Amino acid sequence: MCLVCIAFASWVLKTANPQVGDAWKAVLLANVSALSAIRYLRKYVKIEAAASERKLYLTAPSES
Structure with a gap:
């Protein structure tokens, strides 16, 4: 999904006509x-890091 958003933003900026007064709408949409x-990627990375940390904690040998 993130790649689609980034690709769409890139496409909007490339196809926007800077001479038109409404070009700011395309820039706003792209931004x-x-x-x-x-935001989605940051949330995903945090969730993955927490899951990885939990997995590491559960698989670590306990010292007895």
Whole structure:
């Protein structure tokens, strides 16, 4: 999903006509899409790190 948002943002910026007065809408849409993708990736990385840490903790040999 993130790659789709980033690709869409890139496409919007490439196809926007800078001479048109509404170009700011395309830039805004691209920025919102990119920020959404970044937020999703950060959340995903945090979840994966927590899961990896839990797995490491559970598989570590206990000292008795």
